[in-house]
Amino acid sequence: MLWETIRLAVQAIFRNALRSFLTVLGIVIGVGAVIAMVTVGQGSTEQVTADVEKLGSNLLMVLPGEDAMEGGPPGTAAAMFDLRTNNLLEEQLALIEVSAPMAMSRGRVVFGNKNRRTDIVGTDNRYFTVAGWEIAQGRIFDPAELKSGRPVCVIGETVRKDLFGSIDPVGEVIRIRKLSCQIIGLLRSKGASTFGSDQDDFAIMPLRTYHNRISGNRDVNLMFAAVRDGVPTDRAVREVEVVMRDLRRIGRGEDDDFTVMDMKQIASMLSGITGVLTGLLSAVAAVSLLVGGIGIMNIMLVSVTERTREIGIRLAIGAQARQVLMQFLVEAVILSLFGGLIGIIAGLSLGYLGATLLAIPFRPALGVVMTAFGFSAAVGVIFGYFPAQRAARMNPIDALRHE
Amino acid sequence: MAEAAVPPLPLIHLHGISRVYGSGEAEVRALDGVDLDIHEGEFVAIMGPSGSGKSTAMNVIGCLDAPTSGHYEYSGVEVAGLTRDQRALLRRHYLGFVFQGYNLLPRTTALQNVELPLIYKGMGRAERHAAATQALAKVGLEDRAHHDPSALSGGQQQRVAIARALAGNPQVVLADEPTGNLDTKLSRDIMEVLKGLNQSDGLTIVMVTHEAEMARYARRLIWMVDGRVERDTPTEQAT
Ligand SMILES: Nc1ncnc2c1ncn2[C@@H]1O[C@H](COP(=O)(O)OP(=O)(O)OP(=O)(O)O)[C@@H](O)[C@H]1O
């Protein structure tokens, strides 16, 4: 009899081809969207985490300002650092292996008839060590250049590609703002960060050159420090804070006018952002699921009259209520399974496509697949089954006459 | 079969059957105290003006509708005492119903429609197919077996409905205006089929009709007015 019921259900599915198709479509949309969205969301979260780990967990960033992450651009209110602060920090704390002073701003670089807006950075060779840059071509600064503030620079791959194309940049002279500057080195590309921001888009010059020729002051906007291996990050942060308070003469009870961040904090901030992204995607997915569900519901409700009559006919010719109900249930389950399967395949394919395009890992989550599938199936079964159940409880003649 | 061989227990026994729709001002007494006995092997025609309760009576006899009051015994069994499932089994195994409005499943071929009751009887596919084809042949529709109801004329749909009622080999056929949409020639053919089944197989037939000529195929005529049985007489047999 079960086999017969399945046959009846399949027959009914094909008999009501349009209704079946729309039901399946609703489930496919709901399930597919959710799986695709969440897969992409999870992939990007994982990518961020991996990227941050690659940066190294033993790096600290010291910024002026009380809460640099939430305030505007670093140091709008608080006093900037200077080179002395950086060097004292490095000297006084044994757990700081090396600390790089950095001053930076946006500006235009020009070569021949090409130009580009980029980050102009003044620092010294310590920066290459801390941030792990490798030289692709040429060299880094020599002591004389640093000391006397010579107009020389090291550029990132993006600047090279944009301004030089196939020309060898090392030895050429570019204009940075109003400064004519000779290129002495090219950094090996690090590629895009997780959010697509280009890490190779900058021109670096000696800090003194930057101070004399670009900014006209002695400010250091940021200190980028590497902590010695084996030192716990939170201890390093605490000690840096103590030294910084001393260096900046912050009295007892006064608030810090700087911020020390470790990479874990940066990681959590970034994953907070991806969390928001995932949340957003999930919301869109939930809406799709709902839309799919409402679609199914509509189809089922619209066909209630016809289904009620059909149930009346079946009861009149001798079907028992539970046989009819079983048929409708099997029909709903078959449609849900079928739609769910297609939805899962479509969702995973879309998710895979998205992951490939965004260059993030492909991370389908079983839980989400099951939830989306379960929800759509439940909608299909509930709205397919319960009107049928009501009809099956009627007198056959009332079901037959249902309008 | 001789007239004298009437079995003592009627197959269908209605006593004081009423069916009331609505209440108060809007109350309609579709059946108003119907007493009626029909024995196995009878061929009964029910006639009467429109709205006199003929269809309602058929629905009650067919266990599709429950009377408001009164007793209905089928083969000595009080139908009201049966569960819904038992009534379904009664319909499945003993009753064949031809509806006034056909009630075929849409988008389902004539053959599949006729097979439907056989599925619930648990018949195998091949057997079912054969029985349904045979029933369609009886009503002259074998060449339309694979048409959907929407591709059939009213008369053809009516014949599919008759075939569906006959296919399951029921004990009683309850036919509500089975020839209402057929021309005289086809009506006579159908009546001959019914009469043949009645005479050779002892099929009990209860038929509602508006046509006196068709009623003459039956051997007993019940005349209903206002939900009551007004007259109950033997018909003079058509020769
Ligand atoms: N579901 C219902 N609700 C209310 N009144 C009904 C309902 N079904 C039938 N009636 C009423 O019951 C009465 C008997 O109806 P029924 O269908 O039995 O008549 P009938 O003799 O078969 O008529 P016809 O020859 O036109 O088919 C009618 O007055 C009808 O209006």
Ligand SMILES: [Mg+2]
């Ligand atoms: Mg009627």
